[in-house]
Amino acid sequence: MRKNYLILLCLFLTVASYAQEVLSISGYNGAGSTITATTSTINDEITVRFEDSDIINNFYTENQTFIHMYLGLDTSSGSFQAVPGTFNDLSWQPVLNLTDGDASTATNTYEITFTPGQLFPSLENETIFGINFLFQNQFGGGGNNQTVDFYIDLVDATLNSSTLSVGDATKAQIQTTYNGGRLEISGINTTSNISIYNLLGRKVVDLKNVAINGTFSKYLDLPRNNIYIVKISAANFSKTFKIVAK
Structure with a gap:
C-alpha cells in the first residue's frame, strides 16, 4: 500500500510541475504593478489574468468581451524590446477573453493562456528578464482605452529555439x-x-x-x-x- 501511495504522490508532483503559472493583476484602478513569476521563464506557457474594477474611467471595458495585450520583452538592451507590431495593429496582439460572464457590470475579469516567447523570434538565444506590457480595448488605445504599463518579472532564461514553434x-x-x-x-x-x-x-x-x-x-x-x-x-x-x- 505504501508503494501505491508513493507512486500517486510522484504522479501528482509531476502533473503539478507542468501546470502553467497564473499571473494575476487584481482590482485595476489606474496604477501599474510588477508581477513576479515563481517558476516561469520566457519559454513556459503562462496564464495572465486581469481584473478591471472600475470598467469605465481608468480603463474602458464596459461591454467588452475581450481585450488586447501589447507587449515587448525586457533584455539587457532595455524594456519593450522586439515588439512584434505597431501599437495600433491589433491583429498580432494576444487576446484576453472575458471569464466572468457579464461585461456590463464591474468587475470585469479577462484571461489568456499562452507562451509569450513564441512572439519573439528575433530574440532567440538572448537572455530574457521579463515582459513589459499594457492592455488596450478594441478602440485602439489612448485615454481610458488603454491601461498604464505593467511588468512580469520572469525567471531569467535564454529564449530557446524550441519555444519558437x-x-x-x-x-x-x-x-x-x-x-x-x-x-x-x-x-x-x-x-x-x-x-x-x-x-x-x-x-x-x-x-x-x-x-x-x-x-x-x-x-x-x-x-x-x-x-x-x-x-x-x-x-x-x-x-x-x-x-x-x-
Whole structure:
C-alpha cells in the first residue's frame, strides 16, 4: 500500500510541475504593478489574468468581451524590446477573453493562456528578464482605452529555439476577407474557433470546432456599414482581424 501511495504522490508532483503559472493583476484602478513569476521563464506557457474594477474611467471595458495585450520583452538592451507590431495593429496582439460572464457590470475579469516567447523570434538565444506590457480595448488605445504599463518579472532564461514553434508561422500565413456577405479564411490547417464581435463587444457569430483544411468559406450576411472584429483561435495560436461589411 505504501508503494501505491508513493507512486500517486510522484504522479501528482509531476502533473503539478507542468501546470502553467497564473499571473494575476487584481482590482485595476489606474496604477501599474510588477508581477513576479515563481517558476516561469520566457519559454513556459503562462496564464495572465486581469481584473478591471472600475470598467469605465481608468480603463474602458464596459461591454467588452475581450481585450488586447501589447507587449515587448525586457533584455539587457532595455524594456519593450522586439515588439512584434505597431501599437495600433491589433491583429498580432494576444487576446484576453472575458471569464466572468457579464461585461456590463464591474468587475470585469479577462484571461489568456499562452507562451509569450513564441512572439519573439528575433530574440532567440538572448537572455530574457521579463515582459513589459499594457492592455488596450478594441478602440485602439489612448485615454481610458488603454491601461498604464505593467511588468512580469520572469525567471531569467535564454529564449530557446524550441519555444519558437510553428504557431508563429501559422499566424503569419492566415488571411481573412469579407466580400458580398461571405467570410473567407485561408492559411489554417487545424480545427479552430471563429468568433465575430461588433464594436460594442457583442459576439454576433460563434463557430466552434471548425475543421479547416487550408481554406474556409461561409456566407454570413452581416449587417452592412459596420466594422467587426474576427477572432480565430486554436490550440497553438490566436489572431484577430478587422473586417468591414459594406
